[in-house]
Amino acid sequence: MQNRFLPYLLTLPSLFLAAVVIFWPVWDLIQIATHDVNRFGQLREFSGLANFAALTADPDFVAALWRTGLWTVLVVGGALLLSIPVAMILNTDFYGRGLARVIVMLPWAVSLTMTAVVWRWALSGESGMLNSALIGLGLIDHNIQWLAQAGTAFPMQVLIGILVTVPFTTTIFLGGLSSIPDDLYEAAALEGATPLQQFREITFPLLKPFINIAIVLNTIYVFNSFPIIWVMTQGGPANSTDILVTHLYKLAFRIGKLGEASAVSLVMFAILLIFTMIYVRLAMREQRA
């Protein structure tokens, strides 16, 4: 009898902690999102789904929703594609590997907001480093106003997003690579496998669980990532680089619509929850098969 309940009993403390840290705020958000609230968060009468309905009628929200999807796919995908070769290089033995590892990890050590501030300066149209570098190299002949329109601002934000996501992803992959025994490669080399074949048949399949975890964790981080876009453009000009978090921040603290902002927050929570559940399911099924 006791054995059946023991696992539940043992998870109880962490469940309690989760309840305080996660469930309680979510419950609070649900309260705010389903009520008419004033700008100081004091609840007035119950309003059902009115706040959600207001969101779907708002073209800025719908645009931000799609842009968040694009942002997440591009940053997570880009970081993944870049991190695998970087991790493989850092995993090989070469002179100065320690230094190279430190350099790759450095962006991780700098606060995200600070990185974004520095890039904002670097991308400044008249006095930015990037423009003077490009002009110095003779690649362009007049200053590009990087942050003046979404067409140039958003791709730069994605690139910076990738840059700051690479260290974490590389760390995961380095861990994965060091768990692959060397004799597999030796045996494969004896059989005459080319490096490409070794990658396709050994490295990639054995790295898969690590790639899965990198995808899930990065998706959650990037989807919720606020500083890069906020610092550089505040989602502008004219909301054209807004993602859901920046849209939410403006709704809540600029305009004072806490109800709608909470609704956005719940939508984000739901999207991430569903994504994670589906993805973990798929990934696990694949592993079992």
Place this chain on the structure above:
Amino acid sequence: MNLAKWTAGLMAGMGMLAFAAQAEAGEVRVTVAEYSAKTGPYFEQVKKEFEAKNPGITVKFEVVPWDVLLQKLTTDITAGTNADLSIIGTRWLIDFVQQDVAEPLDSYITPEFKGRFIDTFLSPSIMGGKTYGLPIAASARAMYYNKELFEKAGIAKPPATWTELQEDARKIKAQGAFGFGLQGKEIETDVYYYYAMWSQGTEILNKDGTSGLGTPGALEAAKLYKSMIDEGLTEPGVTSNNREDVQNLFKQGKVGMMITAPFLSNQIKEEAPSLKYGVAAIPAGPTGARGTYGVTDSMIMFKNSKNKDEAWKLMDFLFTTEQRAKFTQGEGFLPVNKEEAKMDYYVNNADLAAFTALLPDARFAPVIPGWEEVAQITSDAMQKIYLGGDPEAGLKDAAAKANAVLKK
């Protein structure tokens, strides 16, 4: 069960924490906005002087950057942990009054106290006949121009009208500089547009309370800015430049003219002392109409404050002429205090004289709920137009959105 005991213990602990967070008797907590690097040290000094004069009262200043002030106040009020006094943007005051968060100060204000203030700056803090805030900072906008660039381009005096401004901008452009600095990003992007709009005789709100964005005057103003962008009379990439970015271009001597607040004079003194500049009135429109933006920040007392009498003593201290002069001169604001305004510092200051001369034309942000949303709508519309959108369609759309907010 054990768990119940633990929970009870935890609850008791939390309760004690909550109790500890309550204000101690005789303590006055104040949330203040950080206007510049001088703000923190100034209030440190106030704490020392005030506590020495008023034994038994301790003062705690929380210095918060401007950008996050409203967010901090919102969360503090929601959680019931707000300070006793706070600086707020006067344009937010109506929300604080409507939600019954702000305490009316009339019972404390003596006629002598009221007499200290210049009426123009005190009046925005009065609502429904009650005074809810005291103007702690006041500012207006005027046009800065680069004298060296003007001389090189052969322009004798700053432009009096927008037509003259366009011509001057063309001459400055021919010298290889940017004629007119146009702000197109972040806080006050909408205000930068109002300067042109007010000169067309259009107000932010029409007499019937609807948005002025739908009027022909608003369209003329938008067309003016757009034509200047198209002609290359502004700095390139308008929508990537916030107020500080344009000010920096001005300090570097790259921009001929820009409209901004008096604090730019202080910045130039420190960062670009060799820059030759002048301050002039904001250009007028075809009918001679012109407008500048007046801003005040107010200090308010919260209704739930436990130490109102002590808090008032601190307010009384902060609004003495001596304290006001120290603060205002350090930050580069305009004097709000009559005695202070008579001091040599202000009387002999040509820059500040240009600002005070504009005060009769000053417009303050309209006191309506939802103002921040209307401002956001206007800024968004302007950014679209600056990026090449059609002014007529953009303004029509923005007016409809603003009217929907105003109707609520």
